[in-house]
Amino acid sequence: MVRQGKAAWLAHDLTHRGVTAWLLSALLVAFYLVLYYTALFDRAARAIGLDSKWTFYGILYSLAIVLGGIYVLRKYRHNRYQVVRTAVVMFVQVILAFSIPEILQFVHQPEYYFSYFWPLKFDYWTPETIFRFPLGYILYSFLGSLLLVPLLGIFFGKRWYCSWVCGCGGLANTAGDPLRHLTSKSSASWKFERISIYTVLAVCLTLTALLFVSWGIRTRDPALEQFVDGFQSVYAFLVVAMLSGVVGAGLYPLGGTRIWCRNFCPMAALLGLVQKFGRFRITVKENMCISCGLCSKYCEMGIDVRSYAQANLSFTRASCVGCGLCAEVCPRGVLRLENIRLRHPQQLALIHISPATTRSRTAAI
Amino acid sequence: MRYAIIGNGVAGTTAAFTLRAREPGAEITLISAESDYFFSRTALMYAYMDRMSRRDLEPYERKVYAKQNLRLLCDRVTDLDASRLLLTLESGRALEYDRLLLATGSVGDRPNWPGLDEAHEGVVHFVTLDDLDRCERLTPSTRQAVVVGGGLIGVELVECLVYHRKQVTFLVRSPGYWPGALAGEESAMVSEHIRRHGVDLRADEGVARVLADEGGRVRAVQTQSGAEFPCQLLGIAIGVVPAVDWLRQVKTPPRIERGIVVSSSFETSLENVWAAGDCAEFLHDGRSTVEQLWYSARRQGELAARAMLGDPVRYELPIFYNSAKFFEIEYTSTGIVDPSIEGTRSFFCRLPGKQASVRIVERAGAVVGFNMLGSRWNHTFFERWITERRDLDYVVEHLREAQFDVEFGRVDLAPVHATYRDWKAALHPWPALPRGSGFV
Structure with missing residues (x-):
């Protein structure tokens, strides 16, 4: 039941797909369209002494993460995991994703974002970038995508990136926190996610491969080069501009904060696959779940956490970004994020001896 | 079939x-x-x-x-x-x-307080969906509420009413909150926590009479001590x-x-x-x-x-366990924790600087129960130790294994170990044969 009073009504309406939520969403979509396709913000940026609209946008984005971060730090101040994670997210945004690229430009270096990697930052792995950027940047880029992604993914799950480093996740977990419950938990949305995210990943991998092939034989096959150029601009428009920007952030108030991360991000897809084979899991305390559903409700990735918790099943889902909010909201402390190595012998025994209650049942559902 | x-x-x-x-x-x-x-x-x-x-x-x-x-x-x-x-x-x-x-x-159990039957409006339980409907219908016209019953449903209803910014009086018949589950120290800690949320928690207060206005809406509750608490909503949570x-x-x-x-x-x-x-x-x-x-x-x-289905089933009461949350304080309980049960004694430690405590109950040399407040525990370890009839020394030593706090948030058990050493020393000032190190 909504609390009484105008302020409470507004807060509820904004966070429960009310009229104001639709208005806000329309505003956000309009903002992104104007930002991407007009020079309006360029003029605005110059008016306040900034070099381009992207600096202006960077300031806005960092501000959202810092202010949202302060709100989140206060809200979850009793939870050390949330405090540490949020502090890291704020640091990465302000330093790695905003200040350093600005400073690099200032000293006439390429504008480089050390917190983004291929395949999320698609253009870091194109022949054009690789042969233009200084060697150090290219080495870092390869190290990040080929070493950091799989290694940290195996040890800590995809969370090291998706909810600790990445700016998309950063915005979702700070300013987006009041909207996190809007992500659909239906099994249909899960089905959609599995198709869409791996489709984008496949397209992304194909495009990267084609770029190198066409670059290699560009003198012999100009038609292919032309085709790949077209392909790349379609990808940049559909995936980068539309899905990650307009849809991903613009629809926050309607579809929750992780529309992009859950359904489209190729980096999340890749990390999710790594995570399935890694050590990260959510451990469920046996027979303590009361099926209240707060975990599912507040999962921003749309995972029906309750279905695992009430069945006593510890689990690893490819989409889980390890934000830890399910464990935070659980009123019975049933869930815990873990990077398991070897289980304690006692724990092993408990896992195997446990009465064969509930487990068989849910397997059927 | x-x-x-x-x-x-x-x-x-x-x-x-x-x-x-x-x-x-x-x-x-x-x-x-x-x-x-x-x-x-x-x-x-x-x-x-x-x-x-x-x-x-x-x-x-x-x-x-x-x-x-x-x-x-x-x-x-x-x-x-x-x-x-x-x-x-x-x-x-x-x-x-x-x-x-x-x-x-x-x-919800309905008591036979005088005047209760005349109050047709404003009296609620908090067990069924109908109860929730009734609570929600009454909320806008309620400024003050009285909740009776010092158990789990009572504190949940109180928390809801506090959320809706009602002035809440919480009447508990016993000398402290939830004596069936919490001993003195824990009860005091939880009571203080509840009061900190602006709730007027009154212990040792039983209902003497319920008063209604002409329309039949509850308007006040009189207690056995003679006090009168005006209210437009009376929540009865004395059990189910x-x-x-x-x-x-x-x-x-x-x-x-x-x-x-x-x-x-x-x-x-x-x-x-x-x-x-x-x-x-x-x-x-x-x-x-x-x-x-x-x-x-x-x-x-x-x-x-x-x-x-025809399976041979013989239901035996398993080791009791329960969990709860009193506003922000989490609670895990396993085994026998009722302090009034004969032959039991317990080791208790309030964690300094935290709203958290540890109580381990022992009987005849074996641990029989755990009552933990303010941090997270995996009760399956407790069940196991109780079944294995482990003694206090063993359990305190291995307590860390049962912790279930969030990452980076593991509660430091050093004060528990220190308190335990002192507690034991006070129990056995002259140990027969000092064993191991540190026990002089």
Whole structure:
């Protein structure tokens, strides 16, 4: 039941797909369209002494993460995991994703974002970038995508990136926190996610491969080069501009904060696959779940956490970004994020001896 | 085979899924007058506090029932004729069954306070969906509320009313909050926490009379100490009782004492009728047990279904455990923690600077219970230590293994170990033979 009073009504309406939520969403979509396709913000940026609209946008984005971060730090101040994670997210945004690229430009270096990697930052792995950027940047880029992604993914799950480093996740977990419950938990949305995210990943991998092939034989096959150029601009428009920007952030108030991360991000897809084979899991305390559903409700990735918790099943889902909010909201402390190595012998025994209650049942559902 | 289950709560629904897993072809009907679909009663408070919608309370997607081919009837059973294997429903419909499970749960206990019957409006329990509807309807016209009953449902209702910015008086009959579960120190800590949320918690206060205005709306509660607390909403949370009244009037009532009396394999006194969950009462050697917890209902629902399928089932009370949350303080309890039980003594440690404590209860050299507040614990370790009859030394030494706090948030147990050493030294000032290091 909504609390009484105008302020409470507004807060509820904004966070429960009310009229104001639709208005806000329309505003956000309009903002992104104007930002991407007009020079309006360029003029605005110059008016306040900034070099381009992207600096202006960077300031806005960092501000959202810092202010949202302060709100989140206060809200979850009793939870050390949330405090540490949020502090890291704020640091990465302000330093790695905003200040350093600005400073690099200032000293006439390429504008480089050390917190983004291929395949999320698609253009870091194109022949054009690789042969233009200084060697150090290219080495870092390869190290990040080929070493950091799989290694940290195996040890800590995809969370090291998706909810600790990445700016998309950063915005979702700070300013987006009041909207996190809007992500659909239906099994249909899960089905959609599995198709869409791996489709984008496949397209992304194909495009990267084609770029190198066409670059290699560009003198012999100009038609292919032309085709790949077209392909790349379609990808940049559909995936980068539309899905990650307009849809991903613009629809926050309607579809929750992780529309992009859950359904489209190729980096999340890749990390999710790594995570399935890694050590990260959510451990469920046996027979303590009361099926209240707060975990599912507040999962921003749309995972029906309750279905695992009430069945006593510890689990690893490819989409889980390890934000830890399910464990935070659980009123019975049933869930815990873990990077398991070897289980304690006692724990092993408990896992195997446990009465064969509930487990068989849910397997059927 | 036709199975009918009265009650779609956690016991009934768990039973239905268990039956379906074993009998793919059987006809299974779940009947409930309370809600169309199974919902989580434990989450009522979150719906009241706007943290979830009504739909969010449902633990399974609705299409699961169709997929599992479970028939759901929203109806009330008015008659049971066990000799003809027949149920009569309020809609006039008749339903034949081969095997019947009674899983009707419980309802809020209603005391006989003077004046209560005259207050037609403004008196609520907090157990059913109807109770939630009533609370929500009354909330806008309520400024002050009184909640009576120092248990878990009471504090949940108080938390909801505080969320809605009501001025709440919380009346507890005992000298402290929840004496059945919390000893003095814990009770004081939780009471202080509740008060810190602006709640006027009054211990040692029993209700003497309920006062209503001309319209029949409750307007105040008088206590036995003579105090009067004005209120527009009176929440009664003095406990729950098995919902079995309707069964007394049917053609073939089963044996009912406090609840529906069942054997250790959940059979009632009627042929082909079983009962499970909050409404079932076990009589072992003259001791009556009615378990009214989410966990027990789920366990019983599954076992009763297995009994209905013909499995040999012998229900024995497992080691008790429970969990709760008092505003922000989390609570885990396992085994025997009632301090009034003879022959027990306990080691207690309040963690400095935190609203957290550890209590380990021992009897005859073996640990029998745990009462933990303010941090997270894995009760399965406690169960194991109790079963293995571990002593206090062992348990305190291994306590770390049972911690379940969030990453980076593990509570430091050094104060517990230090307090334990002092506590032991005070108990045995001259140890017979000092063993190991540090024990001089």
